[in-house]
Amino acid sequence: MAAQYRSRTAIFATTRLVNHALRVASMLLVALAAGCSEPPPPITTHAVTGRVTYKNGQPMAGGIVEFRSQRDQTLNMSAFTEDDGTFNLVTIVNNQNAAGAIEGPFRVSVTLPIVEPIPTTIDLSEPYVVETGDNHFEIQLEVDPKRADGN
Numbered sequence: 237m238a239a240q241y242r243s244r245t246a247i248f249a250t251t252r253l254v255n256h257a258l259r260v261a262s263m264l265l266v267a268l269a270a271g272c273s274e275p276p277p278p279i280t281t282h283a284v285t286g287r288v289t290y291k292n293g294q295p296m297a298g299g300i301v302e303f304r305s306q307r308d309q310t311l312n313m314s315a316f317t318e319d320d321g322t323f324n325l326v327t328i329v330n331n332q333n334a335a336g337a338i339e340g341p342f343r344v345s346v347t348l349p350i351v352e353p354i355p356t357t358i359d360l361s362e363p364y365v366v367e368t369g370d371n372h373f374e375i376q377l378e379v380d381p382k383r384a385d386g387n
Contacts, residue, residue, distance in 0.1 A: 279311070279327070279329055279334065279338055280339070281327050281334045281335060281336035281337055281338055282336045282337065282338075282339060282366055282367065282368055282369060282370070282371060283324075283335065283336045283369075283370045283371060284303070284313075284324070284325035284336050284337045284366055284371045284372075284373070285322065285323065285324050285325070285370070285371070285372050285373075286301070286322065286323055286325075286372055286373035286374060286375060287320070287321045287322045287323070287373075287374055287375070288301060288317050288323065288346055288375045288376075288377065289321050289374070289375070289376050289377070290376075290377050290379060290380050290381045291376065291377060291378055291379060291380045292380050292381065293376075294381045295317070295319070295320050295321025295322075296317055296321050296346070296348070296349070296377065296381075297317055297318065297319045297320070297321060297349065298316070298317060298319075298349035299316070299317045299346055299347055299348055299349050300314060300315070300316055300317070300346070300347040301314060301315050301316075301317060301323050301325070301344065301345075301346055301375070302314040302344070302345050302346075302347070303325060303337055303342040303343075303344055303364065303366075304343045304344075304345070305337075305338060305340055305341075305342055306340065306341045306342065306343065306363065307338070307340045307341070308338065308340075311327055311328070311329055311337075311338065312327070312328045313325050313326065313327045313328075313337045313338075313342070314326065314328075325337050336366075336371075337366045337371075338366065339366055339367060339368060340365070340366060341363045341364070341365050342363060342364045342365070342366060343359065343360075343363060344359075344360045344363075344364050344373075344375070345357050345358060345359045346358050346360065346375065346377060348379075358377060358378075358379070360375065
């Protein structure tokens, strides 16, 4: 009888230990899952404005300017050009818009408002650098508007 009692006590103790270990493991999993679902820290952006013109100085209306960070490729920064060729860059992060762009170097491309007869997107050769504070860029395309609108 004493052997049976010791055996049951050992089983009971082992079961309690296993249950405790499972509870601790499940709490750790919940804590880790909660930590993974937190949004990333907010980013700091700086105002980026500019103007896009054709070779002859005419403003490019209705195009798209895109800045691609050379430091963080997960961020999308872009803007539409207004009738006077001006733009205000916006960064999309966590499905929300933040005015401007993060600090650092960027590759810039401009998508023309008309698709044909030339390629729609022009990748600019020189990198643009966004610095702390307000930034303004004058972008002159090496195409004339007659070529860009198909005439």
